[in-house]
Amino acid sequence: MPPAPNEKSPLLKHPDVASLEDPQPAQGATIWELRVLLIPSTLFGFAAAKQLQTYLYMVVKQHAYQDVAAKLFGHLHSLSMNYHLTKKTGKVLRCLDRGSTSTDNIVNVIFFRLLPTFVELVVVSIVFIFSFKEKILSVVTIFGVVLYVVITAMGTRIRLRFKKQTNEHDNQASEKAVDSLVNFETVKYFCTEDYELDRYMSSIYLYQKSQLSTRGLMNAIVVAQQLIQQTCLGVCLLISARNIYYGVMTVGDFVAVTVYITNIFKPLDSLGNIYNTIVQSFVDMENLVELLRIQPEVQDKPNAPPLEASPTASTVSFNNVCFRYPSQPVANGLKDVSFTVPTGHTVAIVGSTGSGKTTISRLLFRFYDVLSGRISINGQNIASVRQKSLRRSIGIVPQDTVMFNDTIRYNLTYGHRHCSEEELIAAVKVANIYDFIMSLPNKFDSQIGERGLKLSGGEKQRIAIARLVLKNPSVVVLDEATSSLDTVTEKSIHQALNTACKGRTTIIIAHRLSTVRHADNIVVLEKGHIVETGSHAQLLEQGGRTSLALCVIEV
Numbered sequence: 001m002p003p004a005p006n007e008k009s010p011l012l013k014h015p016d017v018a019s020l021e022d023p024q025p026a027q028g029a030t031i032w033e034l035r036v037l038l039i040p041s042t043l044f045g046f047a048a049a050k051q052l053q054t055y056l057y058m059v060v061k062q063h064a065y066q067d068v069a070a071k072l073f074g075h076l077h078s079l080s081m082n083y084h085l086t087k088k089t090g091k092v093l094r095c096l097d098r099g100s101t102s103t104d105n106i107v108n109v110i111f112f113r114l115l116p117t118f119v120e121l122v123v124v125s126i127v128f129i130f131s132f133k134e135k136i137l138s139v140v141t142i143f144g145v146v147l148y149v150v151i152t153a154m155g156t157r158i159r160l161r162f163k164k165q166t167n168e169h170d171n172q173a174s175e176k177a178v179d180s181l182v183n184f185e186t187v188k189y190f191c192t193e194d195y196e197l198d199r200y201m202s203s204i205y206l207y208q209k210s211q212l213s214t215r216g217l218m219n220a221i222v223v224a225q226q227l228i229q230q231t232c233l234g235v236c237l238l239i240s241a242r243n244i245y246y247g248v249m250t251v252g253d254f255v256a257v258t259v260y261i262t263n264i265f266k267p268l269d270s271l272g273n274i275y276n277t278i279v280q281s282f283v284d285m286e287n288l289v290e291l292l293r294i295q296p297e298v299q300d301k302p303n304a305p306p307l308e309a310s311p312t313a314s315t316v317s318f319n320n321v322c323f324r325y326p327s328q329p330v331a332n333g334l335k336d337v338s339f340t341v342p343t344g345h346t347v348a349i350v351g352s353t354g355s356g357k358t359t360i361s362r363l364l365f366r367f368y369d370v371l372s373g374r375i376s377i378n379g380q381n382i383a384s385v386r387q388k389s390l391r392r393s394i395g396i397v398p399q400d401t402v403m404f405n406d407t408i409r410y411n412l413t414y415g416h417r418h419c420s421e422e423e424l425i426a427a428v429k430v431a432n433i434y435d436f437i438m439s440l441p442n443k444f445d446s447q448i449g450e451r452g453l454k455l456s457g458g459e460k461q462r463i464a465i466a467r468l469v470l471k472n473p474s475v476v477v478l479d480e481a482t483s484s485l486d487t488v489t490e491k492s493i494h495q496a497l498n499t500a501c502k503g504r505t506t507i508i509i510a511h512r513l514s515t516v517r518h519a520d521n522i523v524v525l526e527k528g529h530i531v532e533t534g535s536h537a538q539l540l541e542q543g544g545r546t547s548l549a550l551c552v553i554e555v
Helices: 009-021 029-078 081-086 089-131 135-182 184-190 193-245 251-293 357-364 387-392 408-415 421-430 434-439 457-471 487-501 536-542 545-554
Strands: 316-323 334-341 346-351 372-377 394-397 475-479 505-509 521-526 529-534
Touching: 029 089, 029 251, 089 135, 089 251, 135 184, 135 193, 135 251, 184 193, 193 251, 316 357, 334 346, 334 357, 334 372, 334 505, 334 521, 334 529, 346 357, 357 475, 357 505, 387 394, 394 457, 408 421, 408 457, 421 434, 421 457, 457 487, 475 487, 521 536, 529 536
Parallel strands: 346 505, 346 521, 394 475, 475 505
Antiparallel strands: 316 334, 316 372, 521 529
16 A cells, blocks of 8 residues: 655755755744654654554455455356356356455555545645746656656556456466366376376466566566656756756755655556556456356246245146257257146156256256246246245255265255254154264264265265255155165165155156156156156056166166
């Protein structure tokens, strides 16, 4: 942060230095002492003002950072599923980091550097112009100031191009680093550590190259600025020395000219840095602004009511639903899908990979809006209710369960933050993972690592099942819920799941015959179409493609 305005320092120095020519002070001792004491008093005042300025800046900075951080984080979570499936996490994190820093910089320079520096420049310039009869000094100084500003502005514009390139290479390096570290297990499988290092370092090299070009241009600008400043000072000193020789100016005037010109260019140096900081901060904020401009594809309607559902009233209906992902060909996706899951009943969705089973789950959660048709719960169109109320009423055990890098307790209670210890223990017993947790040194407070990598696939699925039990939803979706479990454990959990889902509308997405045999109804999908429906026994009796599909699934 630059020093507080010091336009008074030449005023203090000028008469004092001039009076050195006369060994007898013109004023009395008391006045002289007061003038001497005014110097440290003024400096103390500037120092105290600077500390107050720093404290006030910190208060404003914290509020600004909180507002920006909350807006960015909330906006990211408000974006639809399609954005999160296509985003590059590393790039987003770098945009957030640079955006927050640039916001801090802008608040700093505009409110706590730009104004005092500008005031200092104006006041010192006015005092300088009216302090000396030789107006040629003012003309030379003004010409130097204008040339200084022009060179700074031109150089900064050129720097912006390098800054944009630097940001792009920085984004690429972050993308590659995050992608490689998240998939480190795959890297180990294929022994591609050296390849990943070369891939990452190629972006680092380009980043540093752009950064070096930016720094070289900055150094050239500073050299040009100093050349202008010292040339202006040299010309003014030559003029002052000539005037001293002819008796027009005093030695005190000579010193004052030096101090004034230095104090004029000193805030100019700060203004140049401020201009660079502001412009570069706006460049850093470009990606952040672009991110904030992205609108959620799925939004609540104005004054949308909450979903009214309960475990005893939660009929789910798909009526002529058509949907395809934005990146899919027109021929793919769901086509005229219709089925109903009455309250308390279980419906299984089966089919080959890519037939649209998981898509049905995503549509039920309203991660996407259907292209046509209607999905309703208790007769309420889910597109017309609040998304949060809809998702609070639905629980899921996904095929690929990803955990937070925290404790087992944190992950278990994620859907029910204030559950009692008794509820927690009952849920893990239903999921048949209580004994495993009790065998750990820290039990429920054991850390599970990033994405739950310290746990096996079956252990993560059991935690997901226990989390579902704690959430106590009206509608349950089991998306390959037991696919990671061994046969013995799977059989023991099925009974527990049946108990947990009793009285709740349940949709099972599965490949195994043992998972769907007990379902009240089975819906068979093929390339987005419903090709057969019926109970397990009815489908086997028909002897169609469904029977073959189920046999293959069971194998």
